[in-house]
Amino acid sequence: MSSKIISPFNRVEGDLDVEVKFERNKVIDAKIISRLFRGIEIILKGKNPLDALVITPRVCGICGASHLYASASALDMIYNAEVPINAIRLRNVLSMAETCQNDLRHTYFMFLIDVLNNKYHDYANFEEVIRRWAPIQGSSYKECFKWSKKYTEVYAIFGGQWPHGSAIIPGGITADPLPNEIQRAISILLDLKKNYLEKVILGGPINQFLDTVKSYNDLLQWAEDYKEGDLAKILEFGLEANWHKLGYGSGIMLSYGHLPTEEYVGTPSKKYFKPGIYFAKEKEYREFDQRNVLEFVNSSYYTYSKGDQTGLHPFEGETNPNLDEKNKKKYSLTKCFRYKLDGKLIAPEAGALAMLSVTGNPLILDLIDKIGPSVLSRVVARLVRVLIYNELMLQELNNFEFGKPTYKKPSEVKEGMGYGLVEAPRGALGHWVVVKNEKILNYQIVTPTQINMSPEDPLGNKSHMALALIGTEVSDVNNPIEVHHIVRSHDACMVCNVHMLKLI
Amino acid sequence: MKTILWLQGGACGGNTLSFLNAESPDVLEFFSYYDIKLLWHPSLSLETGDKVRELLNNIVNMKINLDIFIFEGTVVLGPNGSGKFNMFAGRPMKDWVNEISKVANYVIAVGDCASFGGVPASDPNPTESTGLQFHKKEKGGFLGKDFRSRKNLPVINIPGCPAHPEWIITTLSMIINDKLTEEDLDEYQRLKIIYNTTTQFGCPRNIYFSYKVALKEFGHREGCLYFDLGCKGSYTRSPCNVILWNKQSSKTRVGTPCFGCTEFDFPTFNFFVTEKNRSGIPKRLPLGVSRGAYTTLSAIARASAPEFLVKPLIKKKEDRGNWLE
Numbered sequence A: 001m002s003s004k005i006i007s008p009f010n011r012v013e014g015d016l017d018v019e020v021k022f023e024r025n026k027v028i029d030a031k032i033i034s035r036l037f038r039g040i041e042i043i044l045k046g047k048n049p050l051d052a053l054v055i056t057p058r059v060c061g062i063c064g065a066s067h068l069y070a071s072a073s074a075l076d077m078i079y080n081a082e083v084p085i086n087a088i089r090l091r092n093v094l095s096m097a098e099t100c101q102n103d104l105r106h107t108y109f110m111f112l113i114d115v116l117n118n119k120y121h122d123y124a125n126f127e128e129v130i131r132r133w134a135p136i137q138g139s140s141y142k143e144c145f146k147w148s149k150k151y152t153e154v155y156a157i158f159g160g161q162w163p164h165g166s167a168i169i170p171g172g173i174t175a176d177p178l179p180n181e182i183q184r185a186i187s188i189l190l191d192l193k194k195n196y197l198e199k200v201i202l203g204g205p206i207n208q209f210l211d212t213v214k215s216y217n218d219l220l221q222w223a224e225d226y227k228e229g230d231l232a233k234i235l236e237f238g239l240e241a242n243w244h245k246l247g248y249g250s251g252i253m254l255s256y257g258h259l260p261t262e263e264y265v266g267t268p269s270k271k272y273f274k275p276g277i278y279f280a281k282e283k284e285y286r287e288f289d290q291r292n293v294l295e296f297v298n299s300s301y302y303t304y305s306k307g308d309q310t311g312l313h314p315f316e317g318e319t320n321p322n323l324d325e326k327n328k329k330k331y332s333l334t335k336c337f338r339y340k341l342d343g344k345l346i347a348p349e350a351g352a353l354a355m356l357s358v359t360g361n362p363l364i365l366d367l368i369d370k371i372g373p374s375v376l377s378r379v380v381a382r383l384v385r386v387l388i389y390n391e392l393m394l395q396e397l398n399n400f401e402f403g404k405p406t407y408k409k410p411s412e413v414k415e416g417m418g419y420g421l422v423e424a425p426r427g428a429l430g431h432w433v434v435v436k437n438e439k440i441l442n443y444q445i446v447t448p449t450q451i452n453m454s455p456e457d458p459l460g461n462k463s464h465m466a467l468a469l470i471g472t473e474v475s476d477v478n479n480p481i482e483v484h485h486i487v488r489s490h491d492a493c494m495v496c497n498v499h500m501l502k503l504i
Numbered sequence B: 001m002k003t004i005l006w007l008q009g010g011a012c013g014g015n016t017l018s019f020l021n022a023e024s025p026d027v028l029e030f031f032s033y034y035d036i037k038l039l040w041h042p043s044l045s046l047e048t049g050d051k052v053r054e055l056l057n058n059i060v061n062m063k064i065n066l067d068i069f070i071f072e073g074t075v076v077l078g079p080n081g082s083g084k085f086n087m088f089a090g091r092p093m094k095d096w097v098n099e100i101s102k103v104a105n106y107v108i109a110v111g112d113c114a115s116f117g118g119v120p121a122s123d124p125n126p127t128e129s130t131g132l133q134f135h136k137k138e139k140g141g142f143l144g145k146d147f148r149s150r151k152n153l154p155v156i157n158i159p160g161c162p163a164h165p166e167w168i169i170t171t172l173s174m175i176i177n178d179k180l181t182e183e184d185l186d187e188y189q190r191l192k193i194i195y196n197t198t199t200q201f202g203c204p205r206n207i208y209f210s211y212k213v214a215l216k217e218f219g220h221r222e223g224c225l226y227f228d229l230g231c232k233g234s235y236t237r238s239p240c241n242v243i244l245w246n247k248q249s250s251k252t253r254v255g256t257p258c259f260g261c262t263e264f265d266f267p268t269f270n271f272f273v274t275e276k277n278r279s280g281i282p283k284r285l286p287l288g289v290s291r292g293a294y295t296t297l298s299a300i301a302r303a304s305a306p307e308f309l310v311k312p313l314i315k316k317k318e319d320r321g322n323w324l325e
Ligand code: SF4
Pocket: B199, B200, B203, B204, B205, B206, B207, B209, B223, B224, B225, B226, B231, B232, B233, B234, B252, B258
């Protein structure tokens, strides 16, 4: 057994090491290791609760609006804020605009350029793929460069700037747009629809796609009918490269649900995308209850005052980093996320695929049924979400009622507890906040990457991502591109660099 | 041909993402117009693993010439000075930063974190983070106060959380054209032409500021955010309202207070609140204004405020009274 280090593993938003053990060309064990700690939860302690609206977007430069949305939602609950419908529409638009920006940039800048790998040089359509997806030079790569930032323009019209706007506040949103601004955003979205999403990504009309493509077969038919779209090429290439047989993982989908549909006080009851847990194999849906969320640190570089084997709900959560490298059981700066269901600890998958399957999207459900929760399914789900979101943003903006408020000042409270649950680009994101004497007593952020890539829990259960890697047969251990595909298909986000440590 | 290496330390990636929003030229055009070779960037480059280590080592031992080293995020020193809270390519990132800074012609800190320490270095600084050449207000930082790059310049700071892409492109193009000299930098080593004005320049609420008409609650286009809602626009140096964000807007335009994210002391906390002294005057006054002058001016300004500013122009059906004061 020899060992070789491939590090850093780039093009993942974040700081991640993946340790993979091979037996011949098969992955027999995998550990996900995060080696960046920024201490945001510690910084927030003792601060004014509203400060979280400025600090938490800085957790992530690519999905700050999701953190902002989660943070403001948690504070909505604490202040029992009335949130007017206009505010909900604009908040939703901010969240969707950011997610579209991410889903496109992830697909083209981070995921697809791996097709340049040596393994694919003799594929039939390799030249075509290079022409489209090669970094800097590829036609679709360039189009993504040009168009993805248009979503940030939509964001800035209502959010002031992207990244790191802070326009979402408990009780609504700071902006008060005039009809010309609403119109400007609508025009940008229509431009994106006609001249980018339909021309480059889909190769055909969005409305027709959303109305008629309801199954895997419909999708293949679409790819036949609209060959020129990138979606068709991704399917064609992905099937040849066996992306549909790669990276299945836990088969348990988790979504917190997203985008409230109506005015609410404190916490929304209805969302466009419903929360829940979906078991892919059993085709079984279960309700989600945030009280069952637990975090463990038995394998993480932290200590708990009640002992490291204990699982803590985020309201009771603790962030005490302790980089004790003598303790061989600990290896990551990511805490371990588990959900308690029927007395068992489950380690689900989060992300676009999970969100759309939990909410019951027929195409995505059939995709999971036919080609599993695979690398290919994840890439397709992310693009389908952009199409859905672009339409939904147009709807929200068209429904905006000028002359009605975007904000209602909540009455002040000295203490309380609240949580905000959203679907970030990478999946289920939760903020749990405890306020006492008008100051933050405890702030815990549980990210989707943490859900996907936790270390082991005290019972030795592996996370979804480790399961997705274990059993993978790579074509060449010196060029384990399959591992890269699996990791990147999750749009991993630890912000900065990724190392892969390969033990042979 | 000029070479650029871009690394991220204790970072959220926001400056990278902001850079990708550049227009006229956009990033791809910029690289090709100026014949720039991006040696490596963590989220844009194809190379991974050993190839990156080899590249970094070749830069450090000067087999590959490095013109511009751009660093995003804080230099993480924790825990206990070991740097192990931020490992990169098998070593603490701080060690790479130290070695690479020595061989680069120019060293650029992009964003508030790399410039001054930003959010991670704020109280209680759990990661022992610091900026490249400043720690908050103090000159020194990770590289020390005497640090000079091979072209004999200190670290060039482009603060902002994040930095606007146009500020980054402007700074880079001045360097590439050999036009940037020490005289172009202010006392915080920021490019004067970008950071010479305050956020207030070009803010549509400025007329409300002049006549001391305050906005009392969020969600309205009118009124100034300084008096009650914590806006730092009158004492923060940034061109946010002149060079708009994403071609569209700015924080104060959408009614969000300026948080002062281009300054060394960001984040100051207690945002959204204007702290006042006993006579009700904000504790922090606009840049360069004395307390006496401010008090006199306020009284006159308020007394002469035009009626159309004092009464809201845009009233909504469900509005509960006046939100201006
Ligand atoms: S204080 Fe803020 S809101 Fe008021 S004019 Fe200045 S930048 Fe605009």
